[in-house]
Amino acid sequence: DAGVIQSPRHEVTEMGQEVTLRCKPISGHNSLFWYRQTMMRGLELLIYFNNNVPIDDSGMPEDRFSAKMPNASFSTLKIQPSEPRDSAVYFCASSRGQGGSYGYTFGSGTRLTVV
């Protein structure tokens, strides 16, 4: 089991550019979560999917952020246009069921720097 795979590990981009973060969940896990981690705000849940359907996107900060899950093995988080305040580490996590008792398995994260 390769775990949750995120790419890229690091991304440096200029303000105003589009950024796409990618995630491959663990095979057989049917829930997927996107988190953002910053020193100021800690871990924030942005959005989660169950069976490829977005269930709760109330944590998405604004319309510049969008997430998709076209199939059970792939998800993207897109920021367009990016701003310096979006600089953070973005984690993807997956879980069996809807995660209640199983917990989540996290990827290694994407460190995004917007200059």
Next chain:
Amino acid sequence: AQSVTQLGSHVSVSEGALVLLRCNYSSSVPPYLFWYVQYPNQGLQLLLKYTTGATLVKGINGFEAEFKKSETSFHLTKPSAHMSDAAEYFCAVTLNEKLTFGTGTRLTIIP
């Protein structure tokens, strides 16, 4: 509503000493509780979890935690700290299928 509070954003212990990281939760129903560890530049890794049954839960790397309903606590302990335990630790509670994380406790080990 449910939430989790970690007391102490930074904890320092000497190598070989007891590690105690505190977590209190609020939940209107019996919770599922978790401890995660995050090493520098890595994702969160599950240390242990409580769902039902035995209230003393053993996890990886010699850590354990005890669910105390009367105290609404789920403190993490390890009898003897090792240098490799230096990391950030997160307590989390789940309700309605979503994990809510505490703000984390950074554990420093003094040689």
